[in-house]
Amino acid sequence: MTLDTAESIREESVETARERPRKAPRAKEFGVPPPAYDPSAPEDVTILPVGSPTTVRSYVRELLRRHRRTFILLIAVNTVAVVASMAGPQLLGGVVDGLADGERDLHLGRVVALFTAALVIQTVFTQQVRLRGSVLGEEMLADLREDFLVRSVQLPPGVLERAGTGDLLSRITTDIDRLGDAMRRAVPQLAIAVVWMVLLLAALGFTAPPLALAVLLTLPVLVPGCRWYFRRAPRSYRAEAAGYAAVAAALAETVDSGRTVEAHRLGARRIALSERRIAEWTAWERRTLWLRTVLFPVINLSNMLVLGGVLILGGIFVLQGWISVGQLTTGALLAQMLIEPVELILRWYDELQVAQVSLARLVGVREIEPDNGDSAVTPDGQEVRATDVRFGYHDGVDVLHGVTLEVPPGTRVALVGPSGAGKSTLGRLLAGVYGPRRGEVTLGGAELTDMPAEEVRRHVALVNQEHHVFVGSLRDNLLLARPEAADAELWAALGAVDADGWATALDDGLDCEVGSGGVTVTPAQAQQIALARLVLADPHTLVLDEATSLLDPRAARHLERSLAHVLDGRTVVAIAHRLHTAHDADVIAVVEDGRISELGSHDALVSAGGPYAALWRSWHG
Numbered sequence: 001m002t003l004d005t006a007e008s009i010r011e012e013s014v015e016t017a018r019e020r021p022r023k024a025p026r027a028k029e030f031g032v033p034p035p036a037y038d039p040s041a042p043e044d045v046t047i048l049p050v051g052s053p054t055t056v057r058s059y060v061r062e063l064l065r066r067h068r069r070t071f072i073l074l075i076a077v078n079t080v081a082v083v084a085s086m087a088g089p090q091l092l093g094g095v096v097d098g099l100a101d102g103e104r105d106l107h108l109g110r111v112v113a114l115f116t117a118a119l120v121i122q123t124v125f126t127q128q129v130r131l132r133g134s135v136l137g138e139e140m141l142a143d144l145r146e147d148f149l150v151r152s153v154q155l156p157p158g159v160l161e162r163a164g165t166g167d168l169l170s171r172i173t174t175d176i177d178r179l180g181d182a183m184r185r186a187v188p189q190l191a192i193a194v195v196w197m198v199l200l201l202a203a204l205g206f207t208a209p210p211l212a213l214a215v216l217l218t219l220p221v222l223v224p225g226c227r228w229y230f231r232r233a234p235r236s237y238r239a240e241a242a243g244y245a246a247v248a249a250a251l252a253e254t255v256d257s258g259r260t261v262e263a264h265r266l267g268a269r270r271i272a273l274s275e276r277r278i279a280e281w282t283a284w285e286r287r288t289l290w291l292r293t294v295l296f297p298v299i300n301l302s303n304m305l306v307l308g309g310v311l312i313l314g315g316i317f318v319l320q321g322w323i324s325v326g327q328l329t330t331g332a333l334l335a336q337m338l339i340e341p342v343e344l345i346l347r348w349y350d351e352l353q354v355a356q357v358s359l360a361r362l363v364g365v366r367e368i369e370p371d372n373g374d375s376a377v378t379p380d381g382q383e384v385r386a387t388d389v390r391f392g393y394h395d396g397v398d399v400l401h402g403v404t405l406e407v408p409p410g411t412r413v414a415l416v417g418p419s420g421a422g423k424s425t426l427g428r429l430l431a432g433v434y435g436p437r438r439g440e441v442t443l444g445g446a447e448l449t450d451m452p453a454e455e456v457r458r459h460v461a462l463v464n465q466e467h468h469v470f471v472g473s474l475r476d477n478l479l480l481a482r483p484e485a486a487d488a489e490l491w492a493a494l495g496a497v498d499a500d501g502w503a504t505a506l507d508d509g510l511d512c513e514v515g516s517g518g519v520t521v522t523p524a525q526a527q528q529i530a531l532a533r534l535v536l537a538d539p540h541t542l543v544l545d546e547a548t549s550l551l552d553p554r555a556a557r558h559l560e561r562s563l564a565h566v567l568d569g570r571t572v573v574a575i576a577h578r579l580h581t582a583h584d585a586d587v588i589a590v591v592e593d594g595r596i597s598e599l600g601s602h603d604a605l606v607s608a609g610g611p612y613a614a615l616w617r618s619w620h621g
């Protein structure tokens with residue numbers, strides 16, 4: 001391998017690494033090699049699992065199995081291209097042998113014709129290798145994206161609720177991006193290079209078996225040298241890239257906050273910060289430079305050993321009469337050709353090492369078992385009941401401490417209580433988002449955790465503060481709840497939530513594009529769209545968690561009134577943040593410190609003079 005190539009490997013690594021800003025590890029002193037970068041150190045809190053090396057490997061094997069045909073085709077086309085490329089050395093070897101034997105007619109015309117034909121075949125097939133390699137890479141990447149997306153939308157709601165969407169989002173965006181290049185190029189290129197190298201070695205062994213010994217001479221130098229480099233390089237390049245990102249961030253922040261820096265005389269501190277970051281970055285730069293100063297000589301020495309070995313050993317073998325001069329010529333040319341696949345292997349192996357971190361994060365999501373439930377478990381009735389339910393988000397810390405609550409069909413229950421008491425948590429358990437740690441939550445006698453999530457959603461819906469408006473038309477957004485609904489039903493649903501006024505005023509009515517890039521809807525309108533979806537989905541039980549909290553009090557009251565007749569006859573568990581919601585309910589459950597401390601109607605609780613009466617008095621003024 002030439003220095004240029006080694007440099008290009010290094011540039012590739014730095015470039016890819018630069019796209020992956022990470023926290024810069026601190027180098028203690030400028031000029032001293034920084035501590036080894038520890039990728040296992042938690043850099044960002046991740047709650048979703050990360051795949052183990054074994055699962056990552058088996059996933060890659062599975063991907064290759066799925067694309068067996070494209071893969072085999074790629075290898076076959078590549079084999080033809082490589083075999084064609086070997087024609088030149090073989091033909092030249094034959095000519096040299098002819099010369100050495102003193103042949104008068106070397107058939108040069110035929111040699112040139114064969115050489116040209118081999119060159120044409122090589123060119124055509126190399127072009128096909130590129131094409132097939134790209135197709136394989138793109139297909140595998142598409143599969144990976146699809147697998148990940150399918151598994152993401154199948155994640156049990158409780159897992160996402162706990163993990164938050166940040167980690168999942170960064171996997172969908174950053175990790176998939178990072179993997180793009182590796183999948184598109186590294187996997188096919190590596191496969192191509194390995195086949196290439198094996199075929200060249202086989203050809204060398206076949207042409208002049210003793211010459212293959214010369215290649216073995218390089219192994220004691222190349223193998224330990226590369227192992228040493230690849231153990232350290234990816235970490236160091238990542239750290240170097242993070243250091244670079246940190247320098248850029250410090251400078252950009254200083255420029256952005258120029259006035260504040262001036263006003264508070266922070267100039268010296270900002271300069272010191274930038275200098276520290278530059279020192280850390282350059283320390284990592286020195287380290288990667290040092291790694292390369294070890295790798296380059298190893299690579300150059302290996303190249304020299306192969307060629308030198310082939311020529312010196314070959315010379316001896318020729319003198320001994322073990323091989324001919326033509327065989328030596330072919331062998332030397334094949335040995336020279338070996339350099340390119342070895343370069344490719346080193347380059348893409350480096351790339352793959354970095355990419356496998358992202359792959360592990362994506363494959364990790366596949367390890368979460370989807371909540372399949374048992375489709376044989378079906379509710380017999382509509383009563384929702386929580387019995388001695390205990391639940392906590394973290395081991396050993398319960399948020400609900402034995403809650404029992406019956407919600408008969410058609411009743412409207414309001415959960416009230418101080419902030420952090422556990423109202424939303426209880427609401428999520430009643431909607432089947434979480435399963436209780438102890439006790440049970442049943443619908444019509446069937447445990448929610450035993451039922452498939454889809455089945456639970458048909459009966460019980462949770463409406464919370466997140467009201468996502470999807471990119472698409474208003475109609476598309478509503479049809480998500482009931483794909484077969486007619487326009488009249490959509491308008492009726494909008495009317496039921498008081499949204500028909502503004503929806504009619506939209507230029508294209510139901511066809512109006514909403515969501516990111518379309519007409520901007522206000523938070524209150526987004527909430528109304530979500531509620532209209534609910535009307536269309538028509539579950540018999542609703543858990544409303546702050547369903548109307550984003551509306552101003554007058555609009556909220558208005559919406560609640562119009563919702564009231566839509567909700568009529570359904571079971572409603574409303575987490576009430578405004579006490580008038582509780583006032584309208586049939587039963588009020590006061591939740592305090594993870595327990596239900598009072599249960600009864602508004603009038604009964606007010607006259608009981610307990611915690612609810614106190615809340616009511618303070619709210620009512």
Ligand SMILES: Nc1ncnc2c1ncn2[C@@H]1O[C@H](COP(=O)(O)OP(=O)(O)OP(=O)(O)O)[C@@H](O)[C@H]1O
Nearest residue numbers: 161162393399417418419420421422423424425426
């Ligand atoms: N996803 C979560 N992960 C960890 N802890 C949580 C989570 N959600 C809620 N908690 C904790 O559980 C306890 C109960 O929270 P919950 O949201 O159920 O109370 P709440 O009565 O609905 O409060 P609020 O009226 O403020 O919404 C709180 O201590 C809260 O910090």
